[in-house]
Amino acid sequence: MPGSATPASTSPSAGLPEVLAPLAADLEKVGDAYREILASASPESRDMVRHAARFNGKRLRPALSCVAARLAGSEVTEPVAIAAGIVELIHTATLVHDDILDHAEVRRKVATLNIRWGNHAAVLVGDILFSRAYRAAAYLEDPFASRYLSDVVGIVLEGEIHQDTVSHDPTIGEEEYREIIRGKTAALYEAALVVGAHYGGANEELKGRLGAFGHHLGMAFQIIDDRLDVTGDEATVGKSLGTDMSEGKMTLPLILWRDGSAPEGREAAVARIQEAWSSDDGAQELARELEASGALSRTDAAAQAEIDRALACLEGVPEAPERDLLGTIARFVVRRTL
C-alpha cells in the first residue's frame, strides 16, 4: 500500500487503482449504488446518460467516502454507498456542464457529450444527472445528504461562476484564486469525506477533521491540476492541454510568477500573461519561463503545503490502517508531478 504501489509514471490513472486496491469491494458497492441511481432513464435519454456516466474516472471521491465511513467504525453500508455515489454523480454532472462551450473536446479520452449530441442535449443530460443525485439523497432516511449536498452544489457552482467572472483578468491575487478553487474543487472533496463519515456514524469532531482533510486534499489536487496544465501532456492527463491558457484562466503558477519570480517586474509580467492568453507562441514561451524562474517549484511547494495541512488533520484521528490509506492517497495526489 505505501510508496511502492505507485509506479514512476505521472499518469493519474496508472497508480491510483493499486493504491485503492484495499477498497476494491467497497468501491464495487458504490459502483452498484451509482448504477442503481441512474437506472431509471427513459429510452430517449438512456444512451446519453450512460455515455456521461463513463466519465467516471479515478473514483477518488468514492474511495474517500468509504475510508471515512470505515474510520467512523462502520462498514460501507447501503446509505454510505448511496451517499458516495451521489457525490460522484454530482461531480459527473458538473463535468458535463463544464464542457459546454468550453471547447473541451476530449474528457478522459471519450468525446464530450456536447460534441457528440450538441450543447442543448448536454445541458439536459447534466440536469438529469443532478436530478437523480438529488432524488437519491431525498430517499435516504436521514436528510443530511439532501440538505448538506444541495448547499455544496451551490458552493461548487458559485466557485465556477466566480472563476468565469475573473476570466482573462491577469491581476487577481492568490487569495481570490484560493477562494475560487475552494468552491469549484475542494468543497466536493470535503463533501466526499463528510458524507462518508456522517453515514458511517462519525461524531461531529471526527466529521470535522475528515472534512478538513478533504478540503486540503482538494486544494492540493486543484493546484497540481493547474500546474499539469502548464507542463503535462494530453496522453497522461487525458484532457486537452493548455486549456487554462487558451481560456484566460489565472492559475497559481502564473500568480506566483507574476508576484515574485518574473525578472521583468509585475507590470511587464501582466502584459506577458495577456500575450500568452492570446497566442500559442506566447503561451509556450511563458511555460518555459515558468519552469526556469522557479514558479513551478513554488507551485509544487504550495501543493505540498496543502498536503501537509491535510496530513495534520489526521493527527487527531484514531490510528487505523484506513488512516494510513488516507495518508497514502494524499501523498499520491502530489506525486502526480513531483
Added chain:
Amino acid sequence: MPGSATPASTSPSAGLPEVLAPLAADLEKVGDAYREILASASPESRDMVRHAARFNGKRLRPALSCVAARLAGSEVTEPVAIAAGIVELIHTATLVHDDILDHAEVRRKVATLNIRWGNHAAVLVGDILFSRAYRAAAYLEDPFASRYLSDVVGIVLEGEIHQDTVSHDPTIGEEEYREIIRGKTAALYEAALVVGAHYGGANEELKGRLGAFGHHLGMAFQIIDDRLDVTGDEATVGKSLGTDMSEGKMTLPLILWRDGSAPEGREAAVARIQEAWSSDDGAQELARELEASGALSRTDAAAQAEIDRALACLEGVPEAPERDLLGTIARFVVRRTL
C-alpha cells in the same frame, strides 16, 4: 372572479392578474418565499440570479398551489408557500436552460441570460436555481417535496430530451406528441397542485383529483401554446414567434393537418412540413393553410377537450369558491385564443 374578469384581449398577462386578484395576499407569501430561497447568492452570481428570477411571469403555477392548499382546508402556510415557490423556481430554471442554443433571444421581453452573459454562465445559473430549489425542499420537515419534485424534474427533462430526439421528424403521431408535452409541460402543472394539496393537508383522493386537474390543464396550456406559435404575434405572447417552425418542432396543428385536414394527402403533407421548417415563405404559407383547412379549429377543440377533462376532475372536489376559481383559471387558459 367569473368570466367578466377576463378582458377581450388575447394577451396572457393582461387578463390573468385580475382572475388571480382573490389570491393577491397568498401570492405575496409565495413571492416572499421565492425571494428567500434565492437570497443567499454569492456576489459574483447575484446579478445573474436576479435577472433569471425576473422571468417569473404569470404566476399561474403558484396560484394553483395556493388554491389547492385552500381546497385542502389550509391557509397558505410557510411550507405551502415554500413548496409553491420551489415549483416556480424549477420552472424558471428549465426556462434558463431551454434558451441555451435554442437561439431564443427574447423571453417575456427581457434579454435571455445566455445572450447577455453567455451560454456557460446560463448553464451555471440554471444549475444554481435548481440547487436552491432542491435545497429549499430538503429543509422542509416533510420530505414529500424533496422526493416527489426530484422525480418530476426528471420527467420534465426526459420530456424535453424526447422532444429533441424527434426534432425535424414530420412523421411522429399524436400519441407521441402527447407523451412529450405530458412530460415537458403538464407534469409541472400537476406538481403545482399536488404539492399545494399535500402541504395543505389534503388526503390522497383530493390530491389525486387536483393533480389530475393540473395534468389536463397543463396539456391544454401546451396545446394552446403550440397553436399560438402558428397564429400569435410577438407583442402579445412575449416570445419570439414561429420558433417551433424554425426549430423543426412537430406540434398538434401540424399533426392534425397532416393526418386529416391536408387536401393533398399525408405524403405530400409531410413534404410541405419539411419545407416549412427550412424556409420562412414555406412556413407562412403553411400557417395560412393550417387556418383555412380547419386544423387550427381542431387544435382548439383538442385544447377544449383537455379543459373539459380538467373540469370533470373537479366534480368530486367539495363545493367552494376556490373550486370555482380553478374553473375560471381553466377557462382562461383556453380563452387566450378562442
